[in-house]
Amino acid sequence: xxxxxxxxxxxxxxxxxxxxxxxxxxxxxxxxxxxxxxxxxxxxxxxxxxxxxxxxxxxxxxxxxxxxxxxxxxxxxxxxxxxxxxxxxxxxxxxxxxxxxxxxxxxxxxxxxxxxxxxxxxxxxxxxxxxxxxxxxxxxxxxxxxxxxxxxxxxxxxxxxxxxxxxxxxxxxxxxxxxxxxxxxxxxxxxxxxxxxxxxxxxxxxxxxxxxxxxxxxxxxxxxxxxxxxxxxxxxxxxxxxxxxxxxxxxxxxxxxxxxxxxxxxxxxxxxxxxxxxxxxxxxxxxxxxxxxxxxxxxxxxxxxxxxxxxxxxxxxxxxxxxxxxxxxxxxxxxxxxxxxxxxxxxxxxxxxxxxxxxxxxxxxxxxxxxxxxxxxxxxxxxxxxxxxxxxxxxxxxxxxxxxxxxxxxxxxxxxxxxxxxxxxxxxxxxxxxxxxxxxxxxxxxxxxxxxxxxxxxxxxxxxxxxxxxxxxxxxxxxxxxxxxxxxxxxxxxxxxxxxxxxxxxxxxxxxxxxxxxxxxxxxxxxxxxxxxxxxxxxxxxxxxxxxxxxxxxxxxxxxxxxxxxxxxxxxxxxxxxxxxxxxxxxxxxxxxxxxxxxxxxxxxxxxxxxxxxxxxxxxxxxxxxxxxxxxxxxxxxxxxxxxxxxxxxxxxxxxxxxxxxxxxxxxxxxxxxxxxxxxxxxxxxxxxxxxxxxxxxxxxxxxxxxxxxxxxxxxxxxxxxxxxxxxxxxxxxxxxxxxxxxxxxxxxxxxxxxxxxxxxxxxxxxxxxxxxxxxxxxxxxxxxxxxxxxxxxxxxxxxxxxxxxxxxxxxxxxxxxxxxxxxxxxxxxxxxxxxxxxxxxxxxxxxxxxxxxxxxxxxxxxxxxxxxxxxxxxxxxxxxxxxxxxxxxxxxxxxxxxxxxxxxxxxxxx
Numbered sequence: 001x002x003x004x005x006x007x008x009x010x011x012x013x014x015x016x017x018x019x020x021x022x023x024x025x026x027x028x029x030x031x032x033x034x035x036x037x038x039x040x041x042x043x044x045x046x047x048x049x050x051x052x053x054x055x056x057x058x059x060x061x062x063x064x065x066x067x068x069x070x071x072x073x074x075x076x077x078x079x080x081x082x083x084x085x086x087x088x089x090x091x092x093x094x095x096x097x098x099x100x101x102x103x104x105x106x107x108x109x110x111x112x113x114x115x116x117x118x119x120x121x122x123x124x125x126x127x128x129x130x131x132x133x134x135x136x137x138x139x140x141x142x143x144x145x146x147x148x149x150x151x152x153x154x155x156x157x158x159x160x161x162x163x164x165x166x167x168x169x170x171x172x173x174x175x176x177x178x179x180x181x182x183x184x185x186x187x188x189x190x191x192x193x194x195x196x197x198x199x200x201x202x203x204x205x206x207x208x209x210x211x212x213x214x215x216x217x218x219x220x221x222x223x224x225x226x227x228x229x230x231x232x233x234x235x236x237x238x239x240x241x242x243x244x245x246x247x248x249x250x251x252x253x254x255x256x257x258x259x260x261x262x263x264x265x266x267x268x269x270x271x272x273x274x275x276x277x278x279x280x281x282x283x284x285x286x287x288x289x290x291x292x293x294x295x296x297x298x299x300x301x302x303x304x305x306x307x308x309x310x311x312x313x314x315x316x317x318x319x320x321x322x323x324x325x326x327x328x329x330x331x332x333x334x335x336x337x338x339x340x341x342x343x344x345x346x347x348x349x350x351x352x353x354x355x356x357x358x359x360x361x362x363x364x365x366x367x368x369x370x371x372x373x374x375x376x377x378x379x380x381x382x383x384x385x386x387x388x389x390x391x392x393x394x395x396x397x398x399x400x401x402x403x404x405x406x407x408x409x410x411x412x413x414x415x416x417x418x419x420x421x422x423x424x425x426x427x428x429x430x431x432x433x434x435x436x437x438x439x440x441x442x443x444x445x446x447x448x449x450x451x452x453x454x455x456x457x458x459x460x461x462x463x464x465x466x467x468x469x470x471x472x473x474x475x476x477x478x479x480x481x482x483x484x485x486x487x488x489x490x491x492x493x494x495x496x497x498x499x500x501x502x503x504x505x506x507x508x509x510x511x512x513x514x515x516x517x518x519x520x521x522x523x524x525x526x527x528x529x530x531x532x533x534x535x536x537x538x539x540x541x542x543x544x545x546x547x548x549x550x551x552x553x554x555x556x557x558x559x560x561x562x563x564x565x566x567x568x569x570x571x572x573x574x575x576x577x578x579x580x581x582x583x584x585x586x587x588x589x590x591x592x593x594x595x596x597x598x599x600x601x602x603x604x605x606x607x608x609x610x611x612x613x614x615x616x617x618x619x620x621x622x623x624x625x626x627x628x629x630x631x632x633x634x635x636x637x638x639x640x641x642x643x644x645x646x647x648x649x650x651x652x653x654x655x656x657x658x659x660x661x662x663x664x665x666x667x668x669x670x671x672x673x674x675x676x677x678x679x680x681x682x683x684x685x686x687x688x689x690x691x692x693x694x695x696x697x698x699x700x701x702x703x704x705x706x707x708x709x710x711x712x713x714x715x716x717x718x719x720x721x722x723x724x725x726x727x728x729x730x731x732x733x734x735x736x737x738x739x740x741x742x743x744x745x746x747x748x749x750x751x752x753x754x755x756x757x758x759x760x761x762x763x764x765x766x767x768x769x770x771x772x773x774x775x776x777x778x779x780x781x782x783x784x785x786x787x788x789x790x791x792x793x794x795x796x797x798x799x800x801x802x803x804x805x806x807x808x809x810x811x812x813x814x815x816x817x818x819x820x821x822x823x824x825x826x827x828x829x830x831x832x833x834x835x836x837x838x839x840x841x842x843x844x845x846x847x848x849x850x851x852x853x854x855x856x857x858x859x860x861x862x863x864x865x866x867x868x869x870x871x872x873x874x875x876x877x878x879x880x881x882x883x884x885x886x887x888x889x890x891x892x893x894x895x896x897x898x899x900x901x902x903x904x905x906x907x908x909x910x911x
Contacts, residue, residue, distance in 0.1 A: 006042055009105045014048045016103060017076055029068060029077045029100040031093075033119070035084045038106055043080040051076045056083055061092040068096055078103075084121065115140065116149040117156065126153035130160050133238035142168050157243050164234045172251055172297075173304045176269070179244065181315040182231035185263040185322050229262060251872060252298050253291025264289070267323045270346050272298040276812060276869075277344035282336055286327065296811035297872045302346050303846040306383030317348060317387070324349045330452075338375065345382030352452045354379065355391050359456035362398060363463035369406060372399035381849045391453055393441035397434040398464050404431050405467055412479035417487060418496035420480050424771045425528060425550040428476060432529040432772060435468045436660045439698055443661070465699045473697070473752050477770045481736055481750055488555070488769060492739035492746070498551040500565040500776065501572065504609075507687045507778065509568070512610065512637040519683045520640045521618075521673060522566055523666055524559060524647035525766065527693030530663045531777020534688065537671050540828045542678070543791045544783035550775050553692045555738045555746050556723035557766050557773040559647065562691025564589040564596040566640075568609030574744055576717040576725070585717040587725055587744075599642060612636050618643040618673065626680045633681050641677075645669060650694060650764035659696055659764050678783040688779035694766040695722070695752060695773055701763070706756045707734055707749055721754040721761070722768030723747065736769065796830045797821045797852045799885050800893065802863070807898045808836070808881075811870045817885075819852040819862035829853030830887045834866050836897065839880040844899075845870045875899040 017028055032043060039046070047053040052075045054064050068077060079100075085091045102119060104110075108127050109119065111134050117123050133139055142163045150156045162170040165178035235241050245256040254268045271289040276299050283290065291298070305316040324330060330349040333341060338357055341350050358372055376396045379385060385392070414420045442461055445454075484494045493499055498506075508518035526534070531548050538546035554565040554572060564572050569592030577588050589596055594605045603615035614636050621629060621641055633639050649655045649662035670688060677683035709719065714730025724735065724747040731737070735747035748768040749755060766773045784791040798820035805815075817834070821827050830852050836845040845868045854862045875881075881899050886892035 006046060009039075010046045010048070012105070013046060013078065013103065016101070017048050017051055017078075025099070027074060027076050029079065029096065030103050031097055031100055032078060032080045032103045032105070033109075034080065034082045034105070035121070035124075036106070037082045039080075040082060047078045051078050053078050053080070055080045056093075058083055065093055065096060068093075111140070115144055118149070118151045120151075122153055123150065123156070126156050129157075129240045129243060130238065133160055133164070139163060139238070154247075157247065160239060161235055161244060161247075164238055165231050172247060173301050175244070176248070176252075176301060177305055177312055177315060179229060179231045180262065180266050180319050182229040184229040184232075185261065185266060185319070251294060252301075253294030263322060263326055266319045267327060268294075269298045269301055270320060270323050271327075273302040274344050274346040277346065279340055282333070282340060296869055299812065299869050300846050300871055303383065303869065306345075307847065317384070320347050320349075323347075342375065342378050345379075345384060348384050348387065349452075351379065351382070351384055351388045351391075352450065355388065355395065355453050356456050358395055359453065359460040362402070362460045369399040369402040372396075373403070381851060388450075390441045390444040391450070391457065394438055394445065394457060394460070397438035397441065398460060400434040401431060401438065401464060401467055401472075404434070405471065412475045414479060415483065417480065417484035417494045420476075420483055421494065421497050421550075421552075421771070421775070424476070424480075425775060428771070429529040429532065429775070431468065431472050432527070433533065435464070435472075436529070436663060438464055439660050440664065461698070465697065469697045469699070469752070473695070473770070473772075477751050480771055481769060484769070485736055488748075489737045489739060492555060494552055498549070500551050500553050500562065501570040503551060503566050503689060503778065504568045505570060507780070508638045509610070511685045516685050517636070517683060518638050519677050519681070519686045520566075520638070521670055521686065521688040522563065522640060522642050523670055523688065523690050524642075524644040525650060525692060525694050526646060526666060526670075526688070526690035526777060527772055528775040528777045529772075530646070530666065531688070531690070531779050533663075534667050534670060534777070535779045535781075537667055538674060538779070538781050539825060540794050541671060542674065542781070542783065543786060543793055544678075544684075544781055545792065546779055546781040549778040549780060551689075551778055552774045553690075553776045555740070555748070555769060555774075556720065556725070557692035557768060558720065558723070559691050560587070560589045560597060562776070563602065563642075564591045566689065566691065567591040567594075567596060567602060567605045569605075574725075574740060576744070587718050602640065602642075606638060606640060610638055613638040613640070615640040615642065617641070618669070621673070621676065629676070629680055639681075639683075641673065643670060643673065646694070650696065651761070653760035656696075656761055656764040657698075659694070674781060674783075684783045686781040686783065688777070688781065690776040692766050693773045693776055694764060695768070695770055696764045697752070698763065701754060705752065706754050706762075708756050712747070712755070717744070719755060719757070720767040721757055721765045722749060722773065724755065738769065792826050794828045795821070795826050796887055796890050797823055797827050797854075799830075799832045799834075799850055799852050799864075799887075801883060801885070801895055806896065807900055808870065809900050811872065811901060812867065814865055814867045815883075817850060817864045817866055818859065819854055819864065822857055822862065823853050823855045830889075832885055832887050834868070834883070834885055836868060836870060836899075837882050837884050837894075839882075843884075844873065844875075844881065870899070870901065875901050 013030075016030060021028060032039075034040075034043070044053045044055065052072070054067065054077060056064060056079060064079065088094055091097070104113075104119060108124060108131070111117075112119055112123065112127055117127060127134070143159060146159060146169050148155070148159065158172055158175065159169075161175045162168055165175050167174040167178055232241055232244065235244055248254045248256065248265065252269055252272065254265055256265070268289045268291065271283060271286055272291050272294050275283060275290045276295050302316070305312045307313075324347055329347055330353065333347075333350055333353045336353070338354050341354055344350055354375060358375065372395055376392050376399070379392060380389070412420070414423060442457070445457060487494045508520050511518035528548075528550050535546040535548040538544075554561045561572065561574075571592055573590045573593070574587045575590070576585055591605050592608070594608060595601045596605055599615055599617055603613075606613035606615055612635055614633065616632070616639065618641055624632070643666070645666040646659060646662045650659040674686055674688075677686055711734060712719070712724055712730075712732040714732070715727035716724050716730065717727070718725040724732070725740065726745050726747060728743065728745055730745060730747070732747050734750070736750050738746035738748055740746045752770065754762050754765055799817050800820055801815060802818045803815040823829050832850045832852055833847050834850055835843045835847040838844050848866050848868055850864045850866055856862060877898070877900050879899070881897050883895040883897050884892050885895075
C-alpha cells in the first residue's frame with residue numbers, strides 16, 4: 001500500500017475520532033472492516049494517537065468484547081476487523097457494533113459511501129461487478145443524481161443498467177426495452193470465453209463466424225460483421241451481461257444459454273404476454289416461448305411499452321413485426337375465429353386479421369352489424385388501436401349503415417311527404433352522417449395504407465357505396481319525390497313543413513322584437529346532418545344549450561335562391577337575364593323586390609326591413625380585433641354573418657372529393673365563431689342555418705345516373721346538374737316540375753340523377769329536391785354565461801366499480817364498472833383511466849382505459865369489464881392500496897382495496 005494511500009487513511013481516521021460524539025455516547029469505538037485483509041500489516045501503524053488499537057483474530061473475540069465492555073469502558077478504540085461471518089449469530093461483537101461506528105478504507109467502500117450503498121457483504125459483491133462503471137465521474141454522477149439509498153443488490157443492478165441504457169431512473173421495463181431496441185435481434189454477436197472481443201484483421205474485413213459460435217472480428221470501423229446489440233455491449237463492458245440475463249430470468253422467466261438470438265427473448269416476452277389472453281391451442285408448437293411465472297411481468301411490459309412514449313411504442317411495434325414474421329404468426333392467427341382473437345392486443349397482426357376478416361365478410365352480409373359493433377367496442381381500448389383506429393372507424397360506420405339497412409330492410413314506402421320529412425330529420429339523416437364518417441376514415445387510411453387490409457377495405461367501400469347510393473339515396477328520394485311531387489308542382493314547396501322563406505320572421509325578427517339581439521350565421525351548404533353534429537358540438541363545448549331544427553330550402557336549392565330566402569319579407573322573385581337555352585341566361589333573385597346577389601345587397605335588404613341590421617363576411621369578422629368587432633356591431637339588433645367552407649370545397653372540381661372533410665372544418669370554424677359572438681360581442685341568441693344542402697357520392701356515377709341536356713326540350717334559361725329553369729311551355733318528360741312563378745318553371749331530376757353538363761364536378765351537387773339538398777338546419781343556440789343560473793357546463797358520465805370483491809388475489813384480474821349516466825345533451829363521452837395505486841399514489845398496476853360513451857338508458861348496457869395486471873413485486877396484506885378511477889378533469893374516485901398476492905420479492909437477487 002503506497003504512502004499516499006496510507007497518509008490519506010490516517011487523516012480520515014484522525015478526522016473520524018476528532019468528530020463530535022453522537023448523543024448519549026461518552027467515547028468512540030470504530031470498527032475497521034477489511035474482509036479482504038488489504039491493510040493487515042499497516043492498520044496498527046495508522047491508528048491515531050490517543051486511540052487504543054485492537055485486532056480481531058477470530059479467536060480473541062470474547063476477550064475483545066470483555067475489554068470493550070468491562071475492562072476499559074472509557075477509551076476510544078479502533079478495532080481492526082478482517083473477519084467474515086456466516087451469520088449474525090456467529091458474531092460475538094454484534095451488539096457492540098450496533099452502537100459503534102464502521103470504517104472502510106478501500107476504494108469500493110469509498111464509492112459505496114459516496115453513492116449511499118449499504119456496506120453489507122452482498123452489496124459489496126454487487127458493487128465489484130461495476131468497478132469499471134464507477135471509474136467514470138460522469139457515470140457516478142448520473143447514478144448519484146437519482147438520490148437513492150441501496151440496500152438490495154437488485155436495486156443497484158437495475159439503476160446501473162438503466163444508466164448504461166441511457167435511461168437513468170428507469171426500471172426493468174425500460175432496461176429490457178432499451179436492450180431490444182439496441183439491435184441484433186436476429187443473431188447475437190457473442191464474446192469470447194474470456195469476455196474479450198477478438199482483434200480485427202489487418203485488412204479490416206470481417207472474418208467468417210467461427211464454428212464454436214464465438215464472434216468474428218469487428219471491422220476497423222468498429223462495426224461488428226454479425227449484428228450486435230449496443231446496449232448489451234455497454235452492460236458487458238462496464239458490468240456483467242449475466243446480470244441482465246439473470247434479471248430476465250427472474251422477471252420474465254427467460255433462460256438464456258449464451259447463443260440464442262435476441263429475437264428469441266423478444267418472442268418469449270410477447271408470446272408469454274399473449275398467453276394470458278389467448279387460448280393455448282392458438283400457441284401450440286410455441287410453448288418454448290411461454291413462461292407461466294413470467295406471464296404477469298411480460299404482460300405489464302407490453303402494456304407499458306404500448307402506452308408509453310411514442311418512441312417506445314414504435315420500438316415495440318417493430319419488435320412485434322420481427323417476431324410475427326419469424327414465427328409466421330399472421331398465417332397462424334389468420335385461421336382463427338375472430339372471437340378467439342378479441343382479447344389479445346399484443347401483436348399488431350391480430351388487428352389486421354380481425355379487420356381483414358370483417359371487411360371481407362361485409363359485402364356478403366356475413367358480418368352481422370351487432371357483432372361488428374361489439375368487435376369495434378372491444379378493440380378500441382387495445383394497445384395498437386391508435387395505428388388502426390381509422391380502419392375500425394370505417395368498420396364502425398359501415399356496421400351502423402348495415403344496422404340502418406336491417407332496420408329498414410323493406411325499403412321506404414311512407415305515404416305522406418310530411419311523414420317522410422319527419423322521419424328523415426329524426427332518424428334517416430343518420431345514414432348520411434355514417435356515410436360521411438365512413439369516407440372521412442376511409443380517406444385517412446389511404447394516407448398511410450396498410451397493405452394487408454387495403455384491398456379488403458376498398459371492397460367494403462364498394463359495398464358501402466352500393467348500400468348508401470343505390471339502396472338508401474335512391475329508395476328514399478324516390479319515396480320523397482312521389483309523396484312531395486304534387487305539392488312541388490302546384491306550390492313550389494312541400495306543405496306542412498317549415499319553409500326557409502319564413503326563417504327571418506320566425507327567428508331573428510322574433511328575437512329582435514322581443515328586445516334581444518339576434519346573430520345569424522349562414523353557412524353555405526351546411527346540410528341538416530352536419531347541422532345536428534354542430535348542435536352536439538356546441539352542447540359539448542359551450543355553456544348554453546343548442547338544438548337542431550329543420551326547414552325546407554327554396555327551389556332550386558342553390559346559393560342565390562337560398563340566400564335570398566333567408567332575408568326579410570318571405571317573398572322571392574326571379575328574373576332571367578340574358579339568353580334562353582342556357583347560354584348566357586341566368587336568373588337574378590330578389591327578396592321583396594331587392595337584389596340579393598352580393599353581401600352589400602343582402603346588407604341593404606336587411607337594413608330596409610330593420611334599421612339596426614348589418615351583414616358581414618366570416619373572413620372579415622375573423623380578421624378584426626375584438627374592439628373592432630364590438631364597434632362594428634354595437635347597437636345592431638340583427639347581425640348576419642356569412643360563412644363558406646363546404647360549398648367552397650364542393651363546387652371546385654379539384655376539391656370536391658374533400659367536401660366531407662370540409663364539413664368538419666365548417667363545424668370547427670362555426671363553433672369558434674359562436675365563441676367569438678358569445679364572448680366578444682355579448683351575443684346570447686345565435687341561429688345557424690344554410691342556404692341549401694347537397695348530394696355527394698364517392699364513386700363516379702354510371703351513365704344510367706345521368707340525363708343528357710338534349711333530353712330536356714323547351715326554352716331552358718338556366719341549368720345545373722340538379723335543376724333547370726325554363727319557360728312556362730317546357731315540360732321535360734324525365735324531370736319533376738316545381739313551381740317558381742307565373743313566367744318561370746323549375747324542373748328537378750328524379751331520384752339522384754344528374755344532368756350532363758360540360759366539365760367535372762358530378763359527385764358533389766345541389767339544386768334538386770332530394771332531402772339531402774332541401775333539408776337545411778336551424779341550430780338554435782342560447783348562450784349562458786358562467787355566472788348565470790341557466791349556465792350548464794358539460795358533464796362527465798361517471799364511472800364506478802360495481803364488482804363486489806375488493807380483495808385482489810392474483811396478479812391479473814378483471815372487475816366490472818358501470819357508466820353511471822348515459823351520454824347525451826350536456827353529458828359528454830369521456831375516457832377514464834383505471835389502475836391500482838399504493839398509499840403514495842404510485843401506480844402498482846398497468847393503467848387501463850374505459851371509454852364511457854354509451855347512450856342507452858338500460859344500465860346493463862353501460863357495464864364495462866376492465867382487466868388489470870399488477871406489477872410483479874412484494875405486496876403487504878396490511879398495506880393501504882386503492883383503485884383509482886380518473887378522467888384527468890374531475891376529482892378521481894379512490895376505492896380502498898386489499899392485495900393478498902403470494903409473490904416472491906426481489907430479495908435474493910445477488911451477484
